[in-house]
Amino acid sequence: MVIDSELQDRLAQARELLAACRRVAAFSGAGLSAESGLATFRDPDPDALWSRFDPTELASVAGFEENPQRVIDWYNWRRRRYAGVEPNPAHRALAAQPRMIQITQNVDNLLEQAGVAPQQVYHLHGSILHDRCHNPDCDQREAIDPATPQALRDCPRCGDRMRPAVVWFGENLPEATWMRAQSLCMALDCLLVIGTSATVYPAAGLISLARRHHSRVIVVDPNPGAAGDEADVCLAGSAAEVLPTLLDGFELASGT
Ligand code: OAD
Numbered sequence: 334m335v336i337d338s339e340l341q342d343r344l345a346q347a348r349e350l351l352a353a354c355r356r357v358a359a360f361s362g363a364g365l366s367a368e369s370g371l372a373t374f375r376d377p378d379p380d381a382l383w384s385r386f387d388p389t390e391l392a393s394v395a396g397f398e399e400n401p402q403r404v405i406d407w408y409n410w411r412r413r414r415y416a417g418v419e420p421n422p423a424h425r426a427l428a429a430q431p432r433m434i435q436i437t438q439n440v441d442n443l444l445e446q447a448g449v450a451p452q453q454v455y456h457l458h459g460s461i462l463h464d465r466c467h468n469p470d471c472d473q474r475e476a477i478d479p480a481t482p483q484a485l486r487d488c489p490r491c492g493d494r495m496r497p498a499v500v501w502f503g504e505n506l507p508e509a510t511w512m513r514a515q516s517l518c519m520a521l522d523c524l525l526v527i528g529t530s531a532t533v534y535p536a537a538g539l540i541s542l543a544r545r546h547h548s549r550v551i552v553v554d555p556n557p558g559a560a561g562d563e564a565d566v567c568l569a570g571s572a573a574e575v576l577p578t579l580l581d582g583f584e585l586a587s588g589t
Pocket of ligand 1: 362365368374376381458499500531555571
């Protein structure tokens with residue numbers, strides 16, 4: 334791993350900033366899992382999912398109701414790609430911070446696989462490794478083995494369709510998790526923003542919420558977009574490269 338001298342300087346600045354902080358949380362997006370081999374959504378990379386597929390067909394209630402088979406086939410294709418995927422050094426560096434809350438837009442479970450306690454991970458966009466009933470009044474939920482995902486099927490409890498337990502465009506975020514994430518961001522010394530284009534709201538609004546409540550912001554992203562504009566320190570490198578160095582020796586005090 335070679336880190337250029339400009340990034341080295343910024344890393345030193347970010348480490349100094351972090352060392353003075355007691356309340357630190359992470360807010361991550363698809364870039365965190367990129368080096369585990371999972372495609373992001375909006376990179377210039379031609380593999381990015383929304384360069385190849387139409388989110389209105391595949392990630393909306395209208396798209397599901399119009400053609401549920403197409404949606405389930407696409408999610409099952411994605412799920413098979415998740416089978417056998419491993420956490421990368423960025424997940425492991427975060428997992429080495431047992432007191433740090435992980436707010437994530439990612440629907441994978443690589444933070445948990447790396448050793449973060451499930452209650453420390455706030456999944457704002459749900460889980461691709463579960464199905465739930467499409468009927469909002471039914472609480473049927475099932476774990477999915479990504480190697481052998483289940484075909485389109487009806488809910489065994491109410492007869493509506495089962496669907497991936499992810500948040501689609503136009504849907505609300507899981508309310509309790511979203512409330513917890515907002516409260517946390519109103520009481521931070523520093524928000525560590527990792528690998529997100531910060532374009533999907535309301536999740537992306539956590540960065541400015543934290544800033545309005547006097548939190549500092551450190552961004553880790555090789556192509557920092559909107560998040561970079563809000564950063565006190567912007568580390569333009571890959572998460573797997575930068576986070577292990579950034580967090581080496583850092584430890585949140587208890588009670589944070
Ligand atoms: P995006 O694909 O929009 O952004 C990914 C970000 O990761 C970009 O800023 C990249 O520069 C950065 N990136 C790429 N490789 C990286 C690496 N190795 N290390 C660090 N950063 C890297 O993904 P999100 O911001 O997560 O919604 O997208 C937000 C939401 O849009 C997703 O949760 C998803 C999607 O529609 C749902 O699934 C509901």
